[in-house]
Structures are given as structure tokens and as C-alpha cells.
Amino acid sequence: MASDTLTSSARTDAEITGLDALEIAGRDKEVSRGARIWAATWPKLAALAIAIAAWQIVVWTGWKPPYSLPPPLEVGRELVAQAQGPQLWDGLVTTLQRAALGYVFSVAVGLLLGLAVARSTVLRAAIGSMITALQTMPSIAWFPLAILLFELSEKAIFFVVVLGAAPSIANGVISGVDYVPPLLKRAGRNLGARGLNLYRYVIAPAALPAIVAGLKQGWAFSWRSLMAGELLVSGISQTSLGAQLTYSRELSDAPWLLSTMIVILVVGLVVDAAFGAADKAIRRRWGVLDQAGQ
Amino acid sequence: MTSTTTTPGSATTAVALSGVTKVYGRGTNAVLALDGVSLDVAPGEFVCLVGASGCGKSTLLNLVAGLDQVSGGQITLAGDANPGLMFQEPALFPWLTVDANVEVPLKLRRLPRAQRRERVAELLRTVHLADFGRKRPHELSGGMRQRVALARTLALDTPVLLMDEPFGALDAMTRDILHDELERIWSERKLSVLFVTHNVREAARLADRILLLSSRPGRIIYSTEVNIPRPRRIDSPEVAAIAAEVTERLRTEVGRHGQ
Numbered sequence: 001m002a003s004d005t006l007t008s009s010a011r012t013d014a015e016i017t018g019l020d021a022l023e024i025a026g027r028d029k030e031v032s033r034g035a036r037i038w039a040a041t042w043p044k045l046a047a048l049a050i051a052i053a054a055w056q057i058v059v060w061t062g063w064k065p066p067y068s069l070p071p072p073l074e075v076g077r078e079l080v081a082q083a084q085g086p087q088l089w090d091g092l093v094t095t096l097q098r099a100a101l102g103y104v105f106s107v108a109v110g111l112l113l114g115l116a117v118a119r120s121t122v123l124r125a126a127i128g129s130m131i132t133a134l135q136t137m138p139s140i141a142w143f144p145l146a147i148l149l150f151e152l153s154e155k156a157i158f159f160v161v162v163l164g165a166a167p168s169i170a171n172g173v174i175s176g177v178d179y180v181p182p183l184l185k186r187a188g189r190n191l192g193a194r195g196l197n198l199y200r201y202v203i204a205p206a207a208l209p210a211i212v213a214g215l216k217q218g219w220a221f222s223w224r225s226l227m228a229g230e231l232l233v234s235g236i237s238q239t240s241l242g243a244q245l246t247y248s249r250e251l252s253d254a255p256w257l258l259s260t261m262i263v264i265l266v267v268g269l270v271v272d273a274a275f276g277a278a279d280k281a282i283r284r285r286w287g288v289l290d291q292a293g294q
Numbered sequence: 295m296t297s298t299t300t301t302p303g304s305a306t307t308a309v310a311l312s313g314v315t316k317v318y319g320r321g322t323n324a325v326l327a328l329d330g331v332s333l334d335v336a337p338g339e340f341v342c343l344v345g346a347s348g349c350g351k352s353t354l355l356n357l358v359a360g361l362d363q364v365s366g367g368q369i370t371l372a373g374d375a376n377p378g379l380m381f382q383e384p385a386l387f388p389w390l391t392v393d394a395n396v397e398v399p400l401k402l403r404r405l406p407r408a409q410r411r412e413r414v415a416e417l418l419r420t421v422h423l424a425d426f427g428r429k430r431p432h433e434l435s436g437g438m439r440q441r442v443a444l445a446r447t448l449a450l451d452t453p454v455l456l457m458d459e460p461f462g463a464l465d466a467m468t469r470d471i472l473h474d475e476l477e478r479i480w481s482e483r484k485l486s487v488l489f490v491t492h493n494v495r496e497a498a499r500l501a502d503r504i505l506l507l508s509s510r511p512g513r514i515i516y517s518t519e520v521n522i523p524r525p526r527r528i529d530s531p532e533v534a535a536i537a538a539e540v541t542e543r544l545r546t547e548v549g550r551h552g553q
């Protein structure tokens with residue numbers, strides 16, 4: 001070990017700093033917040049305008065009588081009127097409570113099940129493919145059985161919501177854990193993360209994108225199952241959004257029916273947007289977001 | 295199956311392998327990856343392990359790092375050393391900032407927060423990345439990422455560094471500079487390094503001693519001391535002469551498989 005290593009170190013310092021500056025240059029790109037939001041918003045607004053225009057044109061053609069297909073303006077007025085009364089909000093609260101309860105329970109079941117299957121080869125052989133099979137089962141096909149087991153009750157809806165959502169969430173966890181790069185696991189173990197710490201410091205965060213994808217898909221399934229359930233099991237509750245769809249159809253109240261559908265659509269979009277934001281935040285942190293796009 | 299053993303208190307060697315054998319698979323499918331490899335790394339020594347592809351270089355480092363179990367023989371590490379391992383890829387955690395990556399081994403050792411922060415800053419200064427702690431790995435160049443990985447490995451406070459072609463994926467310019475960096479850190483911290491590479495010049499540039507590992511099965515077939523004074527340049531005639539000598543041996547070894 002020669003001590004004159006140090007004499008060359010000042011030069012090396014300059015070289016390193018210079019090289020870093022050259023390689024990093026041009027990587028930071030700032031776009032103003034307002035411009036970003038506008039860029040993300042205007043295509044959505046344009047699409048919405050086109051959809052409403054198409055709807056209005058179909059109404060004008062007289063393809064269906066106005067009592068079965070009302071024009072957008074009339075549905076808009078109904079929506080405003082609904083928003084002022086308690087009925088819509090009661091329905092929304094009832095439905096969202098069911099959704100939250102069913103979803104939270106599905107998340108708990110899905111995460112535990114996914115983790116158990118990912119860890120145990122015996123469990124994987126036993127039920128791994130069954131989880132995928134469950135996932136492909138249309139949730140509405142569960143209702144006859146659910147009604148036999150629990151009658152026309154909240155429990156029947158809950159049962160189907162969980163069966164719809166939990167397998168997707170479990171599958172997200174399984175594929176997330178499966179696809180953790182072995183190199184990261186080796187690095188983690190070498191840094192001293194063993195057993196539970198390996199899960200905490202390496203596997204769980206590395207699996208997060210797939211887990212979020214599973215959670216998002218699980219939400220979509222649980223929301224669909226819930227709507228199907230509320231349509232079928234409408235007798236037990238006057239207020240839920242699904243029940244309001246059924247009643248509005250029975251009363252041939254097309255504006256009410258369509259305004260309720262819009263509310264259902266908006267709820268779905270809002271939750272989806274929340275998952276989308278979470279997914280994007282993760283991808284940005286990980287550096288897998290295309291810098292030119294978005 | 296003999297497992298990796300750690301014998302404390304042997305002062306003359308930092309890493310000692312005696313008759314290490316590694317077999318993958320069983321029965322007729324069994325592949326002998328390493329066949330009775332014996333080697334020592336003295337404290338503060340820089341040993342380069344050179345070999346053609348498929349010679350079990352990476353297998354050997356995994357065994358020394360305790361990430362895999364030997365099939366036979368013994369690996370002895372001085373003191374309580376838990377050797378640090380670096381790979382060809384930086385293997386940084388993409389969900390963490392540079393700071394947080396370097397902090398992981400410190401957290402796992404349950405150092406208090408204030409101490410961790412101090413150590414992270416000191417380690418990033420060591421690899422000349424003091425200003426980049428808040429960046430994420432993907433915002434850095436390949437050479438910078440590899441330096442973060444080096445800082446993270448140094449955070450283990452281990453006297454033994456195992457390196458698995460750590461500069462293999464870098465361009466020549468960056469690699470030259472990182473050689474200078476690694477040499478400086480090695481001599482400042484008095485590390486014992488076992489450095490695997492297929493780049494003979496790199497080995498001649500860095501090593502106190504070069505070992506040549508044969509292919510299938512891996513066996514040490516040649517060893518040479520490199521007595522060129524430091525600091526060295528990779529393009530110096532002395533380094534080139536040693537590299538030529540080792541390359542000759544390596545070619546003979548590769549040719550043996552073509553017959």
C-alpha cells in the first residue's frame with residue numbers, strides 16, 4: 001500500500017465530480033403543476049363532451065321514446081334534484097358502507113391468503129390454481145348459492161363481495177412476492193435482513209406494485225359484485241344505489257335510473273383514480289414512469 | 295453436508311477456504327461447480343479471482359458470503375466478519391432514496407437514528423456522493439449507482455469485501471476512476487478484498503495477488519503475486535505485462551475445453 005495513493009486523490013475527486021455532472025445533466029425536467037393538471041384533464045373533458053353529444057344526437061333521432069331514453073339535460077336536472085334530497089345520499093352511504101366493509105374484509109383475507117400461499121409450497125400446490133379459478137368465476141354466479149345459504153340478506157351480499165375481491169388481491173400478493181428479483185433478496189440477506197426483516201425491508205416493498213394492482217382489481221370486482229347483489233337483494237333495503245336502480249326501472253322513471261347510474265359510474269371512477277394515483281406515485285418513485293409521457 | 299463455519303481469532307487470514315466443494319443437483323444431474331478450492335486472503339490483502347465463464351466464480355462468493363451452503367470443505371472467516379457482497383448490478387432498492395439505501399444495514403443493526411444519519415453522510419462522502427443522498431437510484435448513472443452500492447456495503451462495517459464483477463457493466467472511463475476509488479477506500483479502511491472478474495487487466499490493476507480458477511469444475515490452477523507499486527494505471531506497461539501472462543494461462547485453460 002503506497003502512501004502516494006493520496007497525492008492522486010485530488011485529481012480523482014475532480015474527475016469523479018466532473019463525470020457525475022456530465023452524466024446527470026439534463027435528467028431533471030420541471031413542468032409546472034398547472035400545465036400538468038391541464039394536460040391530464042382536457043382529454044377527459046373532451047371525451048365526456050363527445051359522449052354527451054352522442055347521447056343527445058341519439059335522442060334527437062327519435063330512436064327510442066323520451067320516457068325510456070331521456071335527453072342529457074333532463075337527466076342532469078334530475079341529478080341536481082336528487083343531490084338536494086336525502087334519498088340519493090342515504091343510498092350512497094348505504095352502498096359505500098357495504099363496499100367499505102366488504103372490501104376491507106377482502107383485503108385482510110386476500111393479503112393473508114396470498115402471503116400464506118406465496119410462502120408455502122404445499123399451500124401453493126393445494127390452492128394456488130384454485131384462487132385463479134375463483135377469480136375467473138363471474139360473481140353473479142355466486143348469488144344463487146349465497147341466497148340459499150344466507151337468504152336475501154346483507155350477509156349474502158357480503159359473501160359474494162368477498163368471494164369476488166379476495167382472490168384478486170391474493171393473486172396480486174402471490175405474483176408480487178414471486179417476481180421479487182432474486183438479486184434484491186440476495187442483497188437484502190447480505191445486508192443482514194433475514195426472516196421477517198427480509199419481508200419488511202425487501203420483499204414487501206418490492207412486491208408493492210403488484211399488490212396495488214391486485215388491490216385495484218379487487219376493488220373493481222367487489223364494486224361489481226356489490227351492484228349485482230344490490231340489484232338482486234333489493235328487497236331488504238329501500239335506499240341502496242342498486243335498489244334505487246331496481247325501483248326506478250319498476251316505476252319507469254328513466255331520468256332517476258340514469259342519474260343513479262351516473263352516480264355509480266362516478267364512484268367507480270373516483271376510486272379508480274385514487275388507485276391510479278397510488279400506482280403512479282409508486283412508479284415515479286421506482287423510476288419506471290416514462291419521463292417523456294404522462 | 296458441512297456448513298460454513300466461522301472460527302474467531304485467526305489473525306493471519308481474513309478469509310480461508312480449504313477444499314471447498316460445491317455440487318448442484320443430485321444423482322446423474324449433479325454438476326460439480328467447485329472442486330476442492332483452497333485459498334487464503336490475508337488481512338488487508340486484495341485478491342483477484344480470474345476465470346473464464348462457467349468457472350463458478352459467483353458460486354464461490356455466494357458461499358463465502360453465506361448465501362449458499364458448501365457441499366464439502368470449510369470456509370473460515372476471521373473474527374465475526376459478515377462479509378459484504380457487491381454484484382455486477384448495483385442491486386439498490388429502487389423504492390428508497392440513496393440515503394435510505396445506505397441506511398438499511400445500519401437500521402438492521404439497530405443503530406440509533408442520529409448515529410445512522412451521521413454514518414450515512416460519512417459513507418456518501420467517502421464515495422463522493424454527498425450531494426446525492428435525496429436522489430433515487432434511477433436518477434443516477436451506472437457508475438454512481440455502483441458507488442452507492444459500495445457505500446451501502448461499507449455500512450456493514452465489515453473488514454471483508456467480496457466483489458462479483460462489480461465494474462463489469464460500466465464504460466472504460468468510469469471503470470478506471472472507480473478502480474482509483476476502490477483502491478483508495480481499500481487502503482484507507484484496510485479491507486480484505488476478494489474480487490472476482492474476467493477482465494485480466496482489471497485484476498492486474500487492482501490485485502496484490504491473482505488467482506486463476508479453472509472451468510468445470512472450478513479449481514485454482516495458477517497464482518501470481520502482483521508486485522507493481524501503487525498507485526497503478528491500467529495502461530502502464532507493468533500492468534500490461536502481468537495481464538499478458540495471466541491471459542496466456544487463461545487461454546490455455548479455455549483451449550483445454552475445446553479439445
